[in-house]
Amino acid sequence: MKKNLNFFILLAFVLLMAAPLKAEEAKEANDLEDESQFEDIEDTSLDIQGRSLRGNLWEYDKGPEKNSDFLKIFTSLPNYRAIGRSVIGEERYRWHWGPVFYRGRLGENEVKILVIGQEGAQDEALARHTFTGGTGTHMQALLNFLGVNRSYLFVNTFIYSIRGQYQDKKLPGAIEGDLWMAQDLQSPIVQTRHRLLNEILKRNQESLKVIVAVGGGAKDTLQTWIKSKGGVCRQAGVVESCDSSVLKEDLVVMGVAHPGMSGQAKNDAERKQILDMLRGSFQKASNRVATKLSQNSEWLPLDEEAWRSPVVERQAEDGETYATFEKSYKYHSSPIPHRDFAFGTNARLGSGGTVSNRTTDQRSIKIFSAKGHYNEKVRWHTPDGSSFKDSGYIDEEGDLPYEPPRNNPNAYDQGPGEAWARLLMGQEKGFEWPDFNELGVTFDKSFGTGPIFRGRPSEARFVILADQESQDDMFTTRALSGDGGQKLQHLLLKAGITRSYVIIRTLPVDTLDLSEREVRRVSGHDQVQKVRNKILSELLSQNDVKVILTVGPLAQEALEKFKTKNLPVFHLKSVKDPDAAQNWTEVLKRLSNVDYEKDEKADFKFSYNKREFKNTRLQINRHDLPFGTPRWMGTSGSLASRAQDDTELYQMTMPLWAAKLRAPKLSREEFQSLKDGGWTK
Structure with missing residues (x-):
């Protein structure tokens, strides 16, 4: 051109x-x-x-x-x-x-x-x-x-x-x-x-x-x-x-x-040369700040709980004096x-160095634990996701599937608030999560215990306790965001509940590789029950709860050990259960007998068809996911997976329908800018 x-x-x-x-x-x-x-x-x-x-x-x-x-x-x-x-x-x-x-x-x-x-x-x-x-x-x-x-x-x-x-x-x-x-x-x-x-x-x-x-x-x-x-x-x-x-x-x-x-660096000698250059560059930068502080000690106030070495004057080889910090900068x-991260973000991110790598087709990103390695070669089951028709994605004017919402830019979750965050992360005194690895969980502790909730813990009429159903939560930072969560989102819509709910995972770590018996043992641990019951108790005391739902067998068992204050309780089978469609239809009909305020008009007459249940889903509510989440996340079924022969790696993959999207057309203003720059006719 x-x-x-x-x-x-x-x-x-x-x-x-x-x-x-x-x-x-x-x-x-x-x-x-x-x-x-x-x-x-x-x-x-x-x-x-x-x-x-x-x-x-x-x-x-x-x-x-x-x-x-x-x-x-x-x-x-x-x-x-x-x-x-x-x-x-x-x-x-x-x-x-x-x-x-x-x-x-x-x-x-x-x-x-x-x-x-x-x-x-x-x-x-x-x-x-x-x-x-x-x-x-x-x-x-x-x-x-x-x-x-x-x-x-x-x-x-x-x-x-x-x-x-x-x-x-x-x-x-x-x-x-x-x-x-x-x-x-x-x-x-x-x-x-x-x-x-x-x-x-x-x-x-x-x-x-x-x-x-x-x-x-x-x-x-x-x-x-x-x-x-x-x-x-x-x-x-x-x-x-x-x-x-x-x-x-x-x-x-x-x-x-x-x-x-x-x-x-191509070799050790070149690497040493580069590191020496980096040390010098960062030392020079810190000296510029020290010079300014030597002229005005109040110019750059310390942050609360921060520390800084005193500014001193030193003499260079040429005899000139210069300001620096008493403690030299070590690269x-x-x-x-x-x-700096959204609530529930995988704890490996930001822990030091690069902890992930991207596939050549750009669709997948893999993250590895503190025991894993960069660009490790392993076997994967890489999901393509559903078709667009069955994705549950709601196309809104101006939105792009690979960006956060534009049409409704305020559609994101700002987190649970400090008090809830402390409790959910197991940081309240006496209500700390145990070391799950000691309980037999293979999920590495370096990943953290973040994605335990989704929804509004201070505005909930429905409280939902749910078993893990995918590994998507590690990447979305919110509970039940894979296929099971998208199906649950569909049921909540039919029940007239689009915002007034909170979802709590039975366990805050990945246990999908364990047998049901092994997971039951972890879920039934005294300290796990203590923390989980504390979360449920606070939800019931702080909200005008009308309904409690469980999703999956372990959630049902966990709730049996909790006092529900005579609230109506309904048990949903796991989406992988062959009788799930019939069970979900029955629960939806029974909900019609409960008096609660609806967010939207309910459709209690809806019936889940066993044949179609597999492809029935609704995108995760954008108000449930943190700012910056691409719109394709929380759609198209479960998109995350764990390496088949290495428990230290996980990946998430963009659905194929989204990866095939063509670039949208330039706006009139963008076209004119490119034309003025000589890049288009």
Whole structure:
């Protein structure tokens, strides 16, 4: 395609200005996919006072405020797929698992340090938060060292991950094409990113003190933003050469080399050279902060419970003095706090380094336990999911199956609240979950016990205790989200209940590989019963509960050991039971005799057909799933699986119907931007 002359002049200028930096920048790993070779010089999970750097298990990120400007930006993204195809001529972005927006604080004056990266990889796709894998844990360590363990925000150049390298020389057109998409002011991607950055700046005028760009692409991004505000950058690729006062007075901007570089080393000698360079880059960045603090000790206040080494002056080899921290920076990683992730997020994510890998067709992402290994070769049963017709997916105008809802952007769950979170995670004194591995469960404890609930524990008229029916919950972070949950969603709709329910899993860990007898022994353990009964008791005392449902045999047995206060109780058979359709029809009819307020009109006359029951489902309520969940999740039956010959790996797979979707057409405005840029006729 013909490009306009102005763009080539701009490209030539940028390449010329960046030439002195190319030797170093060429080493920077722009593709975050390969972080498997991270090895830290120091790896710690505790702060100087011995507290966990992950914080409390019950802490979580509730997502952006509903109806907020952040939410409006996140749910009005440009058409990445069509833009990439128009510019490059093929799919440029990994779209299957959707966009990844941020990690950190979105409130008013809550951000002291803004970190800008290039894109997310597979860990970020699973966590639905940026900077989750190896690069994220290395940057977390730097922020902790600077005394900022909470007041930060991470965002990226691209909200969708790119395929291959940024400006990949092996991909025709990627050098100039990626530059236009990522840095040209006509690019819809840049325009949306600037809306986001401007909103961050507006909300943090008092608190923001530092902006860090990670890697070459992010340095370009920061310079583009500064120049869009009228600022001058004296040297391309060197953000320290920019006039940052156009953003905010008293603001330090700095760049660091990309930690992913260490995974690109071809041998030990090259790896040592890269690690030495990374140490120097991070030390230089910390010295810039120390210099500013030496001029004003109150410039960057410590976060609560954070620690920072005192600032001292030292003498360089040339005799010049410089400010630094008394304790030199050691290049290392730190785990990411639980408060940065949605409630129920798999505990492996953010624990340190990359913990997942993606399949070549992009549909599946595998996560491995602390005992597993990156890119391990194992046998899988990979589900394709149902057809679109039987998926239960409700197509709404403007929505894309691989993005969170656009039509109803407020349709997401902000979590159960702190009190419920403590109890559900087994963190109330006397009501701690036992060590399930000691009870015979093979599910590794490094995965955590997160996906135990779904729904509204403070607004429930129906309380549902359900046996696990799939491994989807590990990925959705919410209980009963696979095929059984989608069938239950259908029954609740027929009962007129679309919001006023809460679902509690009989057990908070995966036991599908165990026999029913083995699971019964775990479920009947005294401490398990104690915690579960406490949860049920609180639900009944805090809600005007009208109905209790159980799903599956173990849930029914568990409820028999609990005082239900004479409430009507109905037992649903497991969806895998051959008599499930008949049983569910009978329960639905019996519900018609119970007096309760309906969310919607009920249809008690509906009858489940045994032949059709297999393909009867309704998508999981979007209000039940955390922010950022792609719409294909919670549809199409059970989509997760466990490795057949290795208990340490799990994967989730996009349904085939969604993977076959074509890119939507460009909007009129996007088409005009591409036309003005010379990328389309």
